[in-house]
Amino acid sequence: MMFTVKHTDGDSQARTGRLYTPHGAVDTPVFMPVGTRASVKAMAPHQLLECGTQIVLANTYHLFLRPGDELISQIGGLHRFMGWDGPILTDSGGFQVFSLADFCRVDDEGVTFRSHIDGSEHRLTPSRAVKIQQNLGADIIMCLDECPDAGADGHSLRKAVERTTDWARECAQAHHRDDQALFGIVQGGTDLQLRRRHLEQMMEIGFEGYALGGLSVGEPKHRMYRVIRKITPLMPADAPRYLMGVGTPDAVIEAIAAGVDMFDCVHATRIARHGRVMTSGGPLTVRNAPYADDPRPLDEECCCRVCRQFSRAYIRHLIKSDELLAYHLTTYHNLWFMHRMMAAARQAILRGEFDRWRRIFYRRYYGEDPPAD
Amino acid sequence: MMFTVKHTDGDSQARTGRLYTPHGAVDTPVFMPVGTRASVKAMAPHQLLECGTQIVLANTYHLFLRPGDELISQIGGLHRFMGWDGPILTDSGGFQVFSLADFCRVDDEGVTFRSHIDGSEHRLTPSRAVKIQQNLGADIIMCLDECPDAGADGHSLRKAVERTTDWARECAQAHHRDDQALFGIVQGGTDLQLRRRHLEQMMEIGFEGYALGGLSVGEPKHRMYRVIRKITPLMPADAPRYLMGVGTPDAVIEAIAAGVDMFDCVHATRIARHGRVMTSGGPLTVRNAPYADDPRPLDEECCCRVCRQFSRAYIRHLIKSDELLAYHLTTYHNLWFMHRMMAAARQAILRGEFDRWRRIFYRRYYGEDPPAD
Numbered sequence: 150m151m152f153t154v155k156h157t158d159g160d161s162q163a164r165t166g167r168l169y170t171p172h173g174a175v176d177t178p179v180f181m182p183v184g185t186r187a188s189v190k191a192m193a194p195h196q197l198l199e200c201g202t203q204i205v206l207a208n209t210y211h212l213f214l215r216p217g218d219e220l221i222s223q224i225g226g227l228h229r230f231m232g233w234d235g236p237i238l239t240d241s242g243g244f245q246v247f248s249l250a251d252f253c254r255v256d257d258e259g260v261t262f263r264s265h266i267d268g269s270e271h272r273l274t275p276s277r278a279v280k281i282q283q284n285l286g287a288d289i290i291m292c293l294d295e296c297p298d299a300g301a302d303g304h305s306l307r308k309a310v311e312r313t314t315d316w317a318r319e320c321a322q323a324h325h326r327d328d329q330a331l332f333g334i335v336q337g338g339t340d341l342q343l344r345r346r347h348l349e350q351m352m353e354i355g356f357e358g359y360a361l362g363g364l365s366v367g368e369p370k371h372r373m374y375r376v377i378r379k380i381t382p383l384m385p386a387d388a389p390r391y392l393m394g395v396g397t398p399d400a401v402i403e404a405i406a407a408g409v410d411m412f413d414c415v416h417a418t419r420i421a422r423h424g425r426v427m428t429s430g431g432p433l434t435v436r437n438a439p440y441a442d443d444p445r446p447l448d449e450e451c452c453c454r455v456c457r458q459f460s461r462a463y464i465r466h467l468i469k470s471d472e473l474l475a476y477h478l479t480t481y482h483n484l485w486f487m488h489r490m491m492a493a494a495r496q497a498i499l500r501g502e503f504d505r506w507r508r509i510f511y512r513r514y515y516g517e518d519p520p521a522d
Numbered sequence: 523m524m525f526t527v528k529h530t531d532g533d534s535q536a537r538t539g540r541l542y543t544p545h546g547a548v549d550t551p552v553f554m555p556v557g558t559r560a561s562v563k564a565m566a567p568h569q570l571l572e573c574g575t576q577i578v579l580a581n582t583y584h585l586f587l588r589p590g591d592e593l594i595s596q597i598g599g600l601h602r603f604m605g606w607d608g609p610i611l612t613d614s615g616g617f618q619v620f621s622l623a624d625f626c627r628v629d630d631e632g633v634t635f636r637s638h639i640d641g642s643e644h645r646l647t648p649s650r651a652v653k654i655q656q657n658l659g660a661d662i663i664m665c666l667d668e669c670p671d672a673g674a675d676g677h678s679l680r681k682a683v684e685r686t687t688d689w690a691r692e693c694a695q696a697h698h699r700d701d702q703a704l705f706g707i708v709q710g711g712t713d714l715q716l717r718r719r720h721l722e723q724m725m726e727i728g729f730e731g732y733a734l735g736g737l738s739v740g741e742p743k744h745r746m747y748r749v750i751r752k753i754t755p756l757m758p759a760d761a762p763r764y765l766m767g768v769g770t771p772d773a774v775i776e777a778i779a780a781g782v783d784m785f786d787c788v789h790a791t792r793i794a795r796h797g798r799v800m801t802s803g804g805p806l807t808v809r810n811a812p813y814a815d816d817p818r819p820l821d822e823e824c825c826c827r828v829c830r831q832f833s834r835a836y837i838r839h840l841i842k843s844d845e846l847l848a849y850h851l852t853t854y855h856n857l858w859f860m861h862r863m864m865a866a867a868r869q870a871i872l873r874g875e876f877d878r879w880r881r882i883f884y885r886r887y888y889g890e891d892p893p894a895d
Contacts, residue, residue: 187839191846194831216814216839224817224835232831441589444597458567458605462597466560466589473564476846 150288150330150357152389158503162382162408165498168389170236170288171328172228175203177389177410178494180396180487181238182418186211187221187231190418191476192484194233200453200481201488204236204288206413209281210245213271214264218284226286238413239287241278241320241334244296244362244394255295257312275319283326291360292320294334299367306338309363314350321354332358332391335380339372344380352385359384360391361409365400374403374520381407398427398490398514402507405494417487421479424468427486431514435461435479436468453485523661523703523730525762531876535755535781538871541762543609543661544701545601548576550762550783551867553769553860554611555791559584560594560604563791564849565857567606573826573854574861577609577661579786582654583618586644587637591657599659611786612660614651614693614707617669617735617767628668630685648692656699664733665693667707672740679711682736687723694727705731705764708753712745717753725758732757733764734782738773747776747893754780771800771863771887775880778867790860794852797841800859804887808834808852809841826858 154166168175182189182197185208189197197205207227212218224230227237243260246253250262259274275293282290293316295309313336324331333356337344351359361380364373377392381404384390389410395401396414404412417427424436428448433440435447446456447464455464455478467475490510497506511519527539541548555562555570558581562570570578580600585591597603600610616633619626623635632647648666655663666689668682686709697704706729710717724732734753737746750765754777757763762783768774769787777785790800797809801821806813808820819829820837828837828851840848863883870879884892 186843186845187836188843188845188847191850193847193850195827211843215843216835220815220835223815224833230833230836230839232836442593442596454568460597460603462589462593463560463603463605466603470559470561470584470588472559472561473846473849474561474566477564477566477850 152358152387154386156499156501158498159501160504161406163405163494163498163503164408164410165495166389166410168236168410170204170330172234172236172288173203175236176495178401178405178491179203179411180401180417180491181206181411181413182484182487183208183413183415184231184233185415186215187227189480189484190422191473191480194231196481197233197484198235200485201492202235202484204238205233206238206240207231207285207287208245209239209242209278209285210249212239212285213242213281214266218281222284222286228286236289237287238289239282239285239291240393241291241293242273242281243278243293246273247296255312257315259293259316260295275316276323279320279323279331283329287329289330289332289358290324292317292331292333292356294336294362296336296363296366297338299338301338303340306336306340306343310336310343310347314347314354317351317354317356321356330357332356332360332389334360334362334393336363338363339368339376341376341379344376345383348380348383356388358389358391358411360393362393364392365395370400371520373400377404377409378407378522381409384408396487398487399511399519401490402494402510403520405498406503406507417483418480421483422476424465424475424479426479427483429513431516435464437465440465447479447482448486451482451485451489453482455482455485525731525760527759529872529874531871532874533877534779536778536867536871536876537781537783538868539762539783541609541783543577543703545607545609545661546576548609549868551774551778551864552576552784553774553790553864554579554784554786555857555860556581556786556788557604557606558788559588560600562853562857563795564846564853567604569854570606570857571608573858574865575608575857576861577611578606579611579613580604580658580660581618582612582615582651582658583622585612585658586615586654587639591654595657595659601659609662610660611662612655612658612664613766614664614666615646615654616651616666619646620669628685630688632666632689633668648689649696652693652696652704656702660702662703662705662731663697665690665704665706665729667709667735669709669736669739670711672711674711676713679709679713679716683709683716683720687720687727690724690727690729694729703730705729705733705762707733707735707766709736711736712741712749714749714752717749718756721753721756729761731762731764731784733766735766737765738768743773744893746773750777750782751780751895754782757781769860772884772892774863775867775883776893778871779876779880790856791853794856795849797838797848797852799852800856802886804889808837810838813838820852820855821859824855824858824862826855828855828858
């Protein structure tokens with residue numbers, strides 16, 4: 150993997166660059182749609198390409214449980230399995246173990262948990278997490294980390310950071326596929342001192358990219374922004390910086406301003422399945438009654454296939470009738486919107502006008518100014 | 523509307539022709555996917571085109587109840603509403619009233635029923651059925667008919683035929699849009715004499731096309747075949763012949779042999795959503811365990827997008843994980859299969875080798891010879 154920063158904005162830390170992977174290049178900042186179970190819900194791979202997707206995230210936890218990483222390896226790896234020839238990033242499985250498993254017990258060597266599907270017991274260790282991700286064969290893989298929730302006390306946070314460092318060291322040792330890049334994850338909740346210390350420890354081990362984990366897990370937004378603004382600039386400038394699990398337009402834009410390069414989130418695709426879409430003028434709940442006879446497209450300024458062909462009235466009808474096509478159309482549009490937003494951000498950075506673009510976007514989308522630093 | 527027969531097979535009544543509609547031409551024999559609620563389930567219009575769909579059927583009953591034919595008219599008609607620019611056929615709503623409505627009472631003037639969605643009471647008369655279909659704006663519309671089930675006694679059958687003739691006359695009077703063709707429906711159950719008499723009555727009124735209704739409603743297959751074989755050749759040779767609600771490969775092929783030009787059925791799309799696909803070697807239940815690690819495409823001889831890109835293992839995984847993409851992929855493949863089968867039938871008729879093709883298809887798909895006449 151290779152990463153080059155092409156341009157850094159004048160007034161902010163925002164930067165645009167290019168990430169080269171064995172399955173193609175990715176322009177950053179980039180938004181990665183989430184293909185939890187080896188499928189971005191309601192989207193075929195060529196439709197992802199069509200709407201601007203450059204790289205897809207898949208969840209190790211889900212794929213490990215079903216259909217199993219060994220089966221995927223046997224079929225020829227995740228790219229072939231899901232028919233997506235572009236870059237893929239897999240998470241370590243840790244976050245889902247902590248948040249989804251029926252039962253989970255963490256110790257210094259790893260975590261034991263029960264499958265949320267059938268209750269079967271499994272164990273995930275740092276080297277096992279790497280091994281599973283090697284079987285899946287993504288271009289970018291993540292270290293196993295312990296991700297405490299927003300309410301964790303100081304002791305738990307420190308303990309989690311300690312374990313995450315130990316585990317990261319083990320992951321780095323287990324990592325040996327040349328065609329995969331291993332990223333480290335920085336934890337520490339909203340404790341800036343702890344975050345800084347953890348980042349230093351991770352940089353000491355040395356990774357091809359660095360991620361901020363444990364954010365957007367329930368803490369107030371301004372505290373999340375503070376961590377992002379203070380910690381991102383301390384990360385190595387020549388490696389990609391990845392903010393995990395964040396994907397609402399406001400948070401993405403604030404993080405870009407702080408120098409983040411990569412994002413993933415289910416937000417855009419999940420709200421789509423609830424009949425909510427993103428438009429130039431802000432979010433719109435197309436399933437609501439006022440749109441029943443609205444002949445306009447979801448977004449009058451959008452030129453995606455959905456907006457060129459279908460009315461709000463039709464899409465609302467599909468949602469009310471529970472037609473599968475509804476979820477495809479709203480998902481397609483929302484992904485197009487996110488990818489267009491990222492492309493606009495990249496252009497603004499190239500022109501050295503990121504802050505101006507950010508203010509215009511915020512006013513149109515949220516009807517207010519962006520938060521002060 | 524214009525219809526020309528290009529070629530009739532040597533050994534059978536099979537014929538191939540072309541139907542010209544205001545929204546384009548259709549090569550016959552043709553299979554029409556069913557877009558019940560203005561959407562062929564899990565398929566976007568451009569995907570329908572891609573897999574070979576020439577004309578789509580939509581259900582008047584469903585669209586009348588939701589979102590309403592007037593709303594669709596206001597948006598610009600069904601073509602614009604559903605984003606499908608090709609030919610559309612709408613049924614009269616009668617069949618669904620008799621089979622789906624919570625309550626339905628038929629009298630000589632029409633039928634009163636309660637919506638299966640909200641219990642509201644509605645009335646459908648022949649002129650109302652035409653009016654609703656005018657609002658929808660399909661290229662081909664159908665007369666309101668009474669469709670008795672397979673267990674109906676002689677008296678009910680005769681009464682239904684009588685009403686269907688009266689109603690057809692009223693429909694013909696109410697019909698006045700030059701850009702719509704009105705088809706008559708022949709009823710009479712499996713009583714050949716009654717069928718013949720009814721066909722004569724309908725031909726006396728005169729329609730732009732003739733349909734066989736009330737078949738595949740529970741009667742034994744050989745009795746259905748007998749009606750199709752005996753009645754189809756009596757229909758006007760210069761008008762399209764449409765067998766309603768029939769769409770399994772065997773029945774379609776037998777009906778083509780008898781001279782039928784048009785088919786519609788939910789079979790191909792419905793079994794797809796249950797994880798069953800059609801292949802050159804016969805049906806295959808890809809959701810079954812043996813396909814969990816099968817790297818082959820659904821059909822090794824198929825060159826559709828799905829078969830070129832995905833394995834049975836992946837599609838089974840999507841089905842087991844209840845991923846929306848599963849239903850799109852299996853539906854796409856099954857429609858491709860049906861449209862390819864129809865294209866092969868048309869080619870065989872042109873070559874004067876329909877019966878040979880039919881035997882080969884039957885042996886490969888069903889592992890046996892076609893039924894004797």
